[in-house]
Amino acid sequence: MRTCARWWGHGGLPLRSGILLLLIPPFLLGLQLLVVGPRLPRAARLGVGEREGAVAFSVISIEPERNSRHRGSPSRLPGLEGEEEGEQEVEVEDGERREGARAYEDENEMLSRQVGPRTLEVQSWAEEEPSFTAELNRIITYITNPQLNCSRVLSPGQTQASQPPAGPPHWLLCAEDWLLPAADAPCVAYSFSMDGGDAEFLKTVSALGCEVHCFDPSNSDASGRHLGNSLASNHGDGGGVSQHKMWLEWRVARKRTHKTRGSPGSVSQTLADIMAALGHHTVHFLYADLLSAEWRVFQNWIESGTLQSIHHLVATVHLQWAGFEVGGTDEEVLRYWFSVLQGLRASGLKLIHGSAGEGHSVLKQTVASAHSSYTLSWVNTRR
Template sequence: MGASPRSRAGLAPLLLVPLVVLALQLLAAARLRAEERDAAVAFTVISIEPERRSTGRAGGASAGREGAEEGLEDGARAYEEENQTHERQVGPRVMEMQPWAVNKPSFSAELGRIITYITRPQLNCSRVLPPGKAQAVAPPVASARWLLCAEDWLLPAADRLCVAYSFSAEGGDADFLSAVSRLGCETHSFDPGTSSASVGHPGNSLASNHGNRGVVSQHGLWLEWRAAKRRGHGASRQPGRGFSHGVMAALGHRTVNFLYADRLSAEWRLFQNWIEAGTLQNIHHLVATVHLHWAGFEVGGSDEEVLRYWFSVLRGLEAAGLHLVHSSSGEDQGVLKRAVESAHSSYTLSWVNTRR
């Protein structure tokens, strides 16, 4: 005798119970897996330490040698990896643009601000080394085109290598090269017009000159002002090279004690690159000629915008630790192709790095 309709209706909820229990179990399992995934993400550790690499030869690498510093082919690669690590840790820099001098574009206000800034030393040196002098003297020094601050704490220690670079396209660095050579520095002069080099290096070579103190090595290269592009190891060398990852890395230097630069208006973009790349921490003394007769390579905008950009670059140098110790004006007058009697077309500025 079949079940009555009423009894069949009473059994229906009982038949649904296993289905409901199964659904709840599946839901709980899915939720547990999601919580496990969330926990794994929440406790992920990101390391900012230098990446450790195994550098064993093919077929001979061992897991126990993880992190070994072997396999660096020369000091240049070691230096470059060190700087790449520094860049990863501090992150990219952006040069800060300064506000307008009077809250709006004004040629006279911007020019007055920048001329005042580059003609007023920020640091007094009790002893200085001017061009043509073999020994440091007490200031003032009349008509000196540049000065090196000869305070003991700013000079390289006697038991350490002194390194000097000069970047000049017109050979105006002879007195600087003479001065740093007398100090016993390993000296390198970079001029794209140079076709041969001393100490047997080809004119466009960046072969190291360690140990040849007082000898000037000539290199037929220019200093690239654009941001450096990474090249694979063994890539062909080009006449233009960046600074930290190019010239310094190839020569195996971590510090440049004295640097001279006359880049004929490329200095503004060059300085910006150094500010943003953190290069200035490696330079202790900087002598450079800044040119005001035109905007400079790859610098555009109205005259007021150019002046504001120049001032921002100078303040960026100061923020990096460089302080002006001497200023000397060139012979010509005029700024940005304008006749300006109160300003010269170029100034040679001497800085020292107080954060070295």
């Protein structure tokens, strides 16, 4: 009895050994996990919701910022004049403003975003410092280098497709089968011209069987017949050319009334409004000589997505002066022009032909290597 009392009462070895025995199993388990854990299959070590090969990222928002507003005007471009009051503010989705934010998009997703409305992207300077010569040279390079070769074309006044003519035509329409409307499908053509320079264009598209509409804001046509400003009053002319006393507008009204087919309108309307009033979803052939308003009209078409409704575009660009509602230094104007041309290309228009006009004046400067105007022919490859 005394021996046992001394053994337990003085905290002998068996008590300490019992405590050690209790600590050994957890220690061995921890050691086993450290040694064997890295060899376990990866799926056993992933947390809930994780998968092998998954990319970890945080979703900030899946909704566009509804309060984000972007003014669709050259006032965003360096040195260009601001918009007049009353122009509608164009809402731009967050994904459009954040370049590269969706780098994981596949090619089809990116294409679907490009063919819709887009904000005009301001191109960088041609050189490190603004240079009139450098800015003009890249515009002339664009104008004189077709981006698509057509083996069959329609030249001014022609009614049958043929190989590209030997001489320099004023304009061309690409007559590849996949770019022309089907023989049994409707065909619509618009012409905006005030100098009668569209006569051969009207002849060509009429021979194709198109429904043709000619827009001229002057008081009368060549025959002296007065033209009304109602789209309905001139719609359907027994197969002839429907005349309209109307012109193209690039400003988008703040308060837009719903336009119905054939409803009367003002003398100046956007292309989208004209098409809505006439009940057209597509314009297969469009001719435009807008007397220096083309730059702002083109910008409106780019930013509104209207270009996706135009299949063939023939337009004259004027370089003598900056154009309506375009301002800034000469270098800034040239950069704006090039940005517009690149915007057309980014929207799907491929240049097939360029023809130089008369004169050598660019922004009131005489430039021997350039012309005062060019008539350019495009075809839409993303329609």
